Amino acid sequence: MRITECFDRGEFVVTAEVGPPKGINIDGIVAEAKEFLSGITAVNVTDCQSSVMRIGSLATCKALKDAGLTPIYQLTCRDRNRIALQSDLLSAAMFGIENVLALTGDHTKLGDHPQAKPVFDLDSVSLLHTMSLLEQGVDLGGNQLVGEPPKFAKGAVVSPCSDSVDVQLAKMERKVMAGAEYFQTQAVYEPEKFIEFMETAKQFGKPVQLGIVLLKNAGMAKFMNRNVAGIHVPDEMIAELAGDKEKAKSGETGVKIAAEIIKACKPYCQGVHIMALGWESKVPEILKLAGI
Amino acid sequence: MLITKLKDKEMIASLLKGKVFVINCFGCKEVHFPEEEAKALQKEWADEGIVTGVLTTDYICNPENLPLRLERHKAEIEAADAVLVFSCGVGVQTVSEYLAPKRVCACCDTYPLPGGQGVTPLEYDCDQCGECWLNLTGGICPITACSKSLVNGQCGGAKNGMCEVDPEMECGWERIYRRLAQTGRLDVFKTPVHIHNFATDLELKQE
Amino acid sequence: MENYTKYKLKGSEELRPFLEGADKIFVVACNKCFKEFESVEEPDLSEFLALTDEMGKTVTGSVNVDFLCNKTLTEKNWQSLIPEGTENVFVISCGLGVQTVADFDGLPTYAAANSLNYRGHHGMALTKKACDACAQCYLNVTGGICPVVDCQKSLLNGQCGGAKNGKCEVDPEKDCAWEKIYQRLEAQGRLEEFLAQPVQTRDYSKINHKVIADFVKASRESRLDGYYGGVHPSENKELAENIPLVRFPEPDVVVIPLSQHAGAPANPVVEAGDYVKVGQKIGVSAGFISANIHASVSGTVEAVEPRLHPTQGREVLSVVIRSDGKDIVDESVKPVENPDNLTPDEITAIINESGIVGMGGAGFPTYVKLKPGKPIDAVLLNGCECEPYLTADHRVLLEYADDVIFGLKVVMKAVEAPKGIIVIEDNKPDAIELLTEKTKDIENVEVLSVKTKYPQGAEKMLIKRVMGRQVPSGKLPADVGACVCNISTVKAISDAIQKGMPLTERVVSVTGEHMKKPGNYIVKIGTSVNELIRYCGGLTQEDAVIKMGGPMMGFVLPDTEVPVLKSTNGIIAIEPDPKQEVACIKCGRCVDVCPMELKPLYFQKFANEGKWQEMLDYSVRDCIECRCCEYICSSKIPLVAKIKTGKAEVMKLLKR
Incomplete structure (x- = not known):
């Protein structure tokens, strides 16, 4: 199923994400996804996130699909040139994996193989454009595909709370132009900023899913403030997490914060994307608290 | 124009087999040459008595001048088991080709240097990509100003305007955006999707 | 010679869309680099102007510029180049030039050319591209053939298997690099070594923005430090810098040219057979720009005849004196009474009488310099000694610091300067320390340590560096309120006043890697260079190049039977550098x-x-x-x- 169909039907689309392990046994994450994420629309599978080498996103998507879930294939331009990217897209389509989220990808220097050659032959915009071409039965080299062309739900990302929102919006516009059909956002902790962003972003007419990263503790929040692009956790939230360490540890505080943000933003967006970073078990609770 | 840096001491030590003849190329010294380190190392070797001779000159990459210079040291080169060259990769290869099959070794690693003219490197770069993007980017090169050489906008990895790879480097695309906003040219964000052409050596094709 | 020009004019179909929306255009074209220097003006500009013409565009002006990316020089003239009313700038150059211009002002700047794509770097002789600057040279394991550039796939562990008849699968004209490497290693008997080495992988993190940016910053700082340009030749001062001054033995014969200075040669006032004493005038100044000449030994004039001149390369009238070895000083030599009460005019008169000229090399009569006729803000005492090898001024600073300071104060008085600055390059820390200590109680004299860079000792550079003032073309230091004197010159001034001794001797560095026993000597003017070299043990190599002065501005001495002059700061014996002139490649x-x-x-x-x-x-x-x-x-x-x-x-x- 393409999640664009859900948006078209006017559903409030809920997605979450899982990160594949560094190894070949993925039974654990499949079981967990089945248990906690079956109720939502689809599950993102990250592509060697933070440039750390892991089992492939496509293989994990296939396993999730076999387990009855709807995967969203995250695809970055970091490790593959245009030949590999197109080939992998065709492979995904053959498996019936049609939800693809196009990303440029972190730089290789940030991960666990800093010596690696960064590829970036294409970027998120040209990757979306390439997907649009493949859907028309033509590849990037201008050659005809044999047989039925693939059909994708082409997703992209945007950071509404970035320190440079206007630059973000310019790129978002290019992504739309290149064929992006929906957006998932970077984590939002300041609903007012998100709402302001949506005021401008709605002109593109594409559904936007509010991004939520579940806060585990004050340390994590501070770390993200220092190091993660497009994320800013306000001081009050950090204080809240630091205030009751027990509640934070059990996840209660993080879940509450997440639910509040969702409630505040829900009228302005078309869905929510929850990045629980290993705490997938909390997803149902967040949704319940948020009234979804 | 290139930058040369001495290889690791152990690496260079592993090249020492028997007697050596040393060549220093000072041609690009004004750009960069590890003169003091090289001198110190060569003094150690001389004290050990393994140096048959030293030629310190410039532009050994110049094949017309190299033979003239090597001529004076013919006997010293013959007496050596290896010729150790302190220069960029071009110099090592010119010597190695001229002296083949003599064993010629490189004692330096070569780094690229922005700016191609004169001896003063430039703060900004042109990567000679062969498909100038500057018209679309307000005169800021996305190939060199962006760590990922993206041509359709920023990757989203910048934090407080600084690049995810090097927090001391400004995000190239944020710079481009500001420049375009200043000159009223934000409409270039509406141009069609851009894709690199990596077909190399354009100059060959043109001939 | 290969043509490595970095750009090519964009085609008209590529240019039209940008020209369409632009008018009132100013066009800048770079004169190109890394190609044969055929014509001053390249054709690209007129091709572009034909297009603007055809499109009916208003061109406010156009200009050809050399090395557009040379920011310092381009910026200097930029504002005067841009005509009033210009709205858009089109630049015909590689990306460097376009970015240089784009950074100058707010005008929309367009690239009218594409850079040409080269994979790999060529040498400075414009031969083939040979090095990719990968920062991890593999030439040691590949027998000196680069696998990164020569192999189309930049493979590091052997060939890909795609070669056919030894030719590359990508370019059938090219030999398979790995087949070449194999053959080279086989010829060197190194196949075993190659096979035994560990698997090679590239490290792409070695070259990154930070590494390069640090290099660039350091290099730019040193290049633009104090003044534009200059170079950093190997200093080689360690050969003689720590050897104390020694008085050179009394020469048997001295040959004293009557022309040792800028301007008219002096007129001889002695003839063969005359007995002369040390400090006795033997030649009189022949005009405003000229200088007196004095005997440096006591003895008999053997001849007044033309003798080979070391720096003019021809015979000039000289006084030949045979020393009696007694070193009898002339009666005219006596210390000035009450030196503190001298007026500026009295000072310049003494300096003129003593035959003192610039001893740093130029030999300009010092008394002329000390009558600037303009207010002088500072006297700069030039202790840079930026020429490699030379250590004469360094030794004078260390061993005659008090005389130097005395001389400086005399000069300051002569030109009525409120301030004196002793400028010493940072490769002479001992001299900086000593002079700083000795001047610490002198209110209007300071010691300034400057970064070593040649030609810092040149007047105009020194003034720029120390005072930040530019001596305009055709003007003199006095026009910007500066007076520059050399260390040995002020030492000579001190001798003239404190001892009454005119300029008859000087300190000479005898050095160079081919001088057997380098040293610094107090030498009588007119002493034979040959004798100097012989005294220093001769040369280690027969074909060494002998120069009077430093390696940069010194004069080659094909014949060493020539005398030491007032301006001879060194005699060096250095390695010859055989070379062949080839065509200019416009490297800039x-x-x-x-x-x-x-x-x-x-x-x-x-x-x-x-x-x-x-x-x-x-x-x-x-x-x-x-x-x-x-x-x-x-x-x-x-x-x-x-x-x-x-x-x-x-x-x-x-x-x-």
Whole structure:
């Protein structure tokens, strides 16, 4: 199923994400996804996130699909040139994996193989454009595909709370132009900023899913403030997490914060994307608290 | 124009087999040459008595001048088991080709240097990509100003305007955006999707 | 010679969309680099102007610029180039030039050319591309053949298997690099070694923005430090810098040329057979720009006849004196009474009488300099000694610090300067420390340590560095309120006043890697260079090059039977550097190092073509002949000789 169909039907689309392990046994994450994420629309599978080498996103998507879930294939331009990217897209389509989220990808220097050659032959915009071409039965080299062309739900990302929102919006516009059909956002902790962003972003007419990263503790929040692009956790939230360490540890505080943000933003967006970073078990609770 | 840096001491030590003849190329010294380190190392070797001779000159990459210079040291080169060259990769290869099959070794690693003219490197770069993007980017090169050489906008990895790879480097695309906003040219964000052409050596094709 | 020009004009179909929306255009075209220097103006500009013409665009102006990416020089003239009413700038250059211009002002700037894509770097002789600057040289494991450039796939562990008949699968004209590597290693008997080495992988993190940015920053700082251009030749001062001064043994014969200074030769006032004493005047100044000459030994004049001159390369009238070894001082030599009460005019009179000239090399009569006729803000005492090898001034600073300071104060008094600055390069920390200590209680004298860079000791560079003032073309230091004196010169001034001794001896460094026993000597003027060398144990190598002065501005001495002059700061014996002049490749290095901000590459072109008017237009007369351009020239062009020819021809032209 393409999640664009859900948006078209006017559903409030809920997605979450899982990160594949560094190894070949993925039974654990499949079981967990089945248990906690079956109720939502689809599950993102990250592509060697933070440039750390892991089992492939496509293989994990296939396993999730076999387990009855709807995967969203995250695809970055970091490790593959245009030949590999197109080939992998065709492979995904053959498996019936049609939800693809196009990303440029972190730089290789940030991960666990800093010596690696960064590829970036294409970027998120040209990757979306390439997907649009493949859907028309033509590849990037201008050659005809044999047989039925693939059909994708082409997703992209945007950071509404970035320190440079206007630059973000310019790129978002290019992504739309290149064929992006929906957006998932970077984590939002300041609903007012998100709402302001949506005021401008709605002109593109594409559904936007509010991004939520579940806060585990004050340390994590501070770390993200220092190091993660497009994320800013306000001081009050950090204080809240630091205030009751027990509640934070059990996840209660993080879940509450997440639910509040969702409630505040829900009228302005078309869905929510929850990045629980290993705490997938909390997803149902967040949704319940948020009234979804 | 290139930058040369001495290889690791152990690496260079592993090249020492028997007697050596040393060549220093000072041609690009004004750009960069590890003169003091090289001198110190060569003094150690001389004290050990393994140096048959030293030629310190410039532009050994110049094949017309190299033979003239090597001529004076013919006997010293013959007496050596290896010729150790302190220069960029071009110099090592010119010597190695001229002296083949003599064993010629490189004692330096070569780094690229922005700016191609004169001896003063430039703060900004042109990567000679062969498909100038500057018209679309307000005169800021996305190939060199962006760590990922993206041509359709920023990757989203910048934090407080600084690049995810090097927090001391400004995000190239944020710079481009500001420049375009200043000159009223934000409409270039509406141009069609851009894709690199990596077909190399354009100059060959043109001939 | 390969053509490595970096750009090509974009096609009209590519240019049209950008031209469509733009009018009132100013066009800048770079004169290109890394190609044969055929014509001054490249054709791209007129091709572009034909297009703007066809499209009916208003062009406010156009200009050809050399090395557009040379920010310092381009910026200098930029504002005056741009015509009023310009709205858009189109730049015909590689990306460097476009970005240089785009950074200048707010005008929309367009690239009218594409850079050409080269994989790999070529040498400075424009041969093949040979190095990719990968920062992890593999040549040691590949027998000196680069696998990164020569193999289309940059493979590091052997061939891909795609080669057919030894030719690459990508380019059938190219040999498979790995087959070449195999053959080379086999010929060297190194196959075992190759097979035994560990698997090679590239480390792409070695080259990153930070590494390069740090290099660039350091390099730019040193290049633009104090003044534009200059070079950093190997100093080689360690050969003699720590050897204390020794008085050179009394020579048997001295040959004292009557022309040891800028201006008219002195007129002899002795003849063969005369007995002379040390300090006795033997030649009198022959005009405003001239200098007295004194006997440096006591003894008998053997001849007054033409003798070979070391720096003029021809015979000039000289006084030959045979020493009686007694060193009897002339009666005229006596200390000045009450030196503190001397008036500026009295000081200059003594200096004139003592035959003191600039002892740093130029030999300009010092008394002329000390009558500037303009207010002087500071006297700069030039203790840079920026010429490699030379250590004479360094030793004088260390061993005659008090005399030097005395001399400086005399000069300050003569030109009525409120301030004296002793400028010493940072490669002489002991001298800096000593002079700082000795001047700490003198209110208006300071010691300034400056970063070593040649030709810092040149007047104009020193003034720029220390006072931040630019001596305009054709003007003198006094025009910007400066007076520059050399260390040995003020020491001579001190002797003239404190001892009454005219300029009859000086300190000479006898050094160089081929001088057996380098040293620093107090030498009587007129002593034979040959004797000096013999005293220093002779040469380690017969074909060593002997120079009077430093390696940069010194004079080659084909015959060493020549005398030490007032301006002889050193005699050096250095390694010869056989070289072959090849064609200019427009690398721009000479422009980058010229401290006078000239374009030396044009001087060689115009000299070859006999275009003297053009030579004049390119300000050849501003050249200070520091030889930086020749030092850096990758084509080994004898630029200074061509410039000298040019200057002589330009003088003829102006006289006409």
